[in-house]
Structure formats: C-alpha cells, structure tokens
Amino acid sequence: MRAFATHFAFEFKTGLRNSNQLMINYLFPAGFYAIMGLVMTKINPLFADTMVPSMAVFAIVASTIVGMPGPLVEAREAGIYRSYKINGVPAISILVIPALTTIFHALIAATLIALSAPLLFGGRAPVDWAALALVIVAAAMSCGGIGALISVIAKDTRATVLWSQLIFLPSMLIGGMMIPVDLLPPSIAPLSLLLPTTHAMQAAIGLAFHEETILPAALSLAVLIASSLVSFALATYLFNWDTRNATRRGHPLMALLAWVPFALTILAA
Amino acid sequence: MTPMKHAVRVSSFRKSYGGVAAVDGISFDVQMGEIFGLLGPNGAGKTTTLECLEGIRRPDAGSLQVLGVDPARDPRALRHVLGIQLQASGLPADMLVAEAMRFFCAYRGVEPRDDLLERFGLGEKRQSPYRQLSTGQQRRLALALAVAPGPKVIILDEPTAGLDVATRAELHTMMAELKQAGTTILLATHDMAEAEKLADRVAILLKGKIVAIGSPQQLTATGSGLTKISVRTEMGVGDLTEAGLPSAFRLMFKDEYAVIYSEDPGATIVALIKHIEAKKDKLVDLRVERPSLEERFLEITNLGGQA
Secondary structure, eight states, rough: HHHHHHHHHHHHHHHHHHHHHHHIIHHHHHHHHHHIIIHHHOOOOOOOHHHHHHHOEEEEEIIIIOOOOOHHHHHHHHHHHHHHTTTTTTHHHHHHHHHHOOOOOOOHHHHHHHHHHHHHHHHOOSHHHHHHHHHHHHHHHHHHHHHHHHHOOOSHHHHHHHHHHHHHHHHHHSSSSSOOGGGGGTHHHHTTTSSHHHHHHHHHHISOOOOOSSHHHHHHHHHHHHHHHHHHHHHHHHOOSSSOOOSSSSSGGGGGGGHHHHHHHHHHO | OOOOOOEEEEEOOOOOOOOEEEEEEEEEEEEOOOOOEOOOOOOSSSSHHHHHHSSSOOSSSSEEEETBBOTOOOOOHHHHEEEEOSSSSOOOTTOBBBHHHHHHHHTTTTTOOOOHHHHOGGGTTTBBGGGGHHHHHHHHHHHHHHTTTOSSSEESTTTTOOOEEEEEHHHHHHHHHHTTTTTTTEEEEEEHHHHHHOOSSSEEETEEEEEEOOOOHHHHHTTTOOOEEEEESSSSOOOOGGGGGGEEEEEEEEEEEEEESSSHHHHHHHHHHHHHHTTTTOOOEEEEEEOOOHHHHHHHHHTTTTT
16 A cells, blocks of 8 residues: 555656646646637637536546656656566556546646636536536546556557547547537547547536437446446556567557447447 | 575576577576676676566576575565666656655565665765766666665676766675675676676676686686786896797787786796896886686687687
8 A cells, every 4th residue: 555655646746747747737738728718719609518528528638648658658668667567566556556647637637627617718517516527537537548558559659649649639529529529420420439538528418517418428427437447457458568578468459449338339329 | 494505596597589599598506695797798698597587587498596486486575585776777757766765665565765875875866856867876776776675685787887987886885785794696797897806606608508607716717727927127028039938828018018928927937037137137017917807708708608
C-alpha cells in the first residue's frame, strides 16, 4: 500500500511538474474550452446545450489518449522500466498508476469546465449532476484504458503520436463532441459508435440531461465501463518491459479486442 | 545450517539471439564476500550473463543462482537478495533524488536510506530532478538505490564508464567499502585497471565463452611471462644490441627510455647495469613492471582466447 501511495503521489506530481503534461492535462483543454466558449457559442448557439459534457469529454480525451501514452513509451525507450523491474515495481503498477493519475487530472479539468461553463459561457447545466459525474468517470476510465493500450502497442514515440491521433481526430470530428451524432450522415453514424466519446456524450445527454439519445444511455455507460476493463486487461497482458527485449505475450493486434464492446453497439443501434 | 559458500553460481549457461549464441555454455562461481570481475570486449556476452542473473532475460539452457535463488523462477525472492546497477537504464526525468529513494525503498519494502544519499555525495541534490544530475551523480544515485535495501549481492554493470577520474576513484572507494561490509560484488567492466585494483577474481569472456578465470595476479602470471624493464641514463642508453642482454626479447625506445621485455628480469638487469658502467654512463631511472591485466587481456583477446 505504501508503494502504491508513493508511486501515485509521484505520478500525480509529475502531471503538474512536467511542462508537457501540465500543458496537455490543463492548459490545452482550458484554451480549447475558452475558444469554444467564446466563438462556438456565437456561431452555433445550440452548442451551449452540449457544451458542458463535450468540453469535459474533450479534456478527458486530451489527457488520456493524446497525453498519457507518450511519456509511457518514452519511459520504456529510456530504460526506466528496466530500473522499475529490477526494483520489483510490478507491470500493472507501471500502467495503472499513471493511468489513474492522468484520469485524476482529467477529472479535475473536466470538473472545472463543467462547473464554470454555465457561469462563463451560458452552457446548459445538467439536470442530474451526479449522473454527469458518473459518466465523466466512466469516460475517463474508458479513455484511460485505451491510452494505456496505445502506450503498450506503440513501437516508439512516433508511432504513439499516430495511434493517438487515429483515435483523437475521429473523436473530434464524429465523436459527438462538436456535431451531435444524430446529425451525422447514416454512412458515418455507425463508425462513430466505435468511439468512446460518442458513448460518453450519449450517456451524458441521456442520463445527466434527460434528453433523447440514439442508443439507450445506460447501454453507453455500460459499454464505457466494459471497454475500460477490457482495455486495462489487454494492456497488462501485452505489456513489454523493454524495447530491446521484445518478448511480448500476445500480438499487438489483440488490442483491437478492446473495441468489441463498442462494435457490439453497432448491432444494437 | 552451514553458511552458503557461493553467492552466485552459473552452470552450463547458454543464451542465443536469433540463432546466434551470445553466451555458449559458461560456468563460474562467485564466492561470498568477493569482488568478481567479468571482463570482455563488446559483444562477449557480459551483459547477457548479467541480465539473466538479474532476471531481466531468461536463459536458454543451464542454471543460474543468486544465493540459491533462480532469477527466472523466483524474481520476487531475487529482489530481496540482489541489488543491481544497470549499464543502460534511467529514472523518470522529473523524479527528485529523495523521491527516487522513497519510491524504490517503498517497492523493496524497506525504509528510505537518506543517509546513503549523504554518503554518496548527493545530500545537496536531494530536491534536484534526475535530469539535472551529472552522469557521475546519476551513477552514484543508481548505486545508492541498489545498496539501500541492504542486499548481500550487488551486480554492477560498467559502473564507471564515461566518468571522470575523480568520480571513478570515489566509486572505487565505495565499492571497496561495500566489500569490507561483506557484500559480494559482481562487476562487469571494460576498465582493466579497475578490475585489477578491485577484483579478487576475474573471468575473461570472449565470444560467449570464458577463456580465462582466476585472480588478476594468476592471469597475468600465466601470460607470456615477459617482464617490462624501462631504463634511462644520463648519456642516453643508445644501442643495446651490443650489450648481449640475456633473456631479453623485444627492445624499443620511447621518451628517452629503452624498453626491454625479458623472460629473466634479474639476469637482464645485471647485464644492463654492467653495460651502462662499462660505457662510463650513469643510471637515471630503472623501472621493472610485471605485465598488467590489460596487457594480458589484449594478449588473450588478440589470440582469440588461445593464449
């Protein structure tokens, strides 16, 4: 327990000490949130209706999918995992603790956004704040799992950027944060169900705002939770201590299994 | 219960990468309390051997034990008896020195040893991040972290590579102190002077095989047996071919010195002094050196392990 607490405290402080991590955890989401609040609400006043969940989910995606994998891959490349291994740091701690602290930072940023948006930019406040908090935590866990998975399968830091952007960019475009899913063309709408942001937005709109959704909101919430469990399990299974000593237990393509819960919702839609 | 005699036992150990044998059936023991040097050129198999002993890699065949613990089968037990300083490793750039001590001691289940930070000259760097440490300070921190849980055996992989003379001397002192405290040290190094100074016994690895093993004195004694005699006189040594030096082999001149390699240094020196007196010259300096471990190492490696 002391080891967990010490490791957690170190990783959490690193999220504030390291300028790159501070940028991606707080400054980037805050800047984007400010721009969207100042500009987007003027261009498209309807955006104010979903601004709270969409900006909170954006903060989560930025921290977990864009921000988290890079430092983990850099640490592996720099031989830091070797130092950890010889000192008895278990693989699961190496993955789960940074994921938890990143999720913690993302939750702080998301909470600040959710609380300030109605006051600063006239964003619509949720009917059920507790439900919004639950959805945000589930979304953070799901995205954190995917971030952990990217950090495990990416060969190097360049590949990490590619994998992260492969999730991040579609999430921005068709993940329900900028454009509501029900406005997407029918040919693209099923693809959006493969993204955690779509389910986070669907769950938030249904459970926290009591609005209609294209999928049952509880199903979207369940999918987020299921995907987080599958992602963390797969990330732990596929974990590799050392770039030089590439003895991996499974093929990186196994990571696609993390999308099974999302894919099943295409059938349900 | 009789005390354990061997701290490390390696028997018929083999490890290959892609069909190429990195280590080809080597065996050696490290006795309790000794400093054992593992020497060899790049690619000889030193780091592979150490990484299998550290539990980082699994051997293909043979048996490895550290205080009776099989590193591949029981990595958890290994952490209680073995401290490791890796050749290629690192710590998170933003981790503070004191934080590193707390972090790893927490995982090793021991109280942080802040006294070691002082002892290893890192007291003033306690609140400095790892990225701000010099190479020497990073090595000292790695050694402090390896020593902190009080392991009975320590593996040091190239601990002084790339360090300046003063820092290297400091680390040598620390290693000597660890040995005095009863710690067994397995030391892989390219620095022959370091091995000669610190190690009780050394093994020379070449192409995955041990080609020589013994104390540095034993290894140097089993070489060509030539002793190096360097001499300088007031008038200049000049041509020594007419001196008829017995048992002398090679003869060369370097920085006003005549350098002679002899199988029988006593007879050669007596003849040399007689020759200088006969020429009415005066001896300024005379040095007699046995072959160094480095010379013996080069001799062995140049002959592909056949020396």
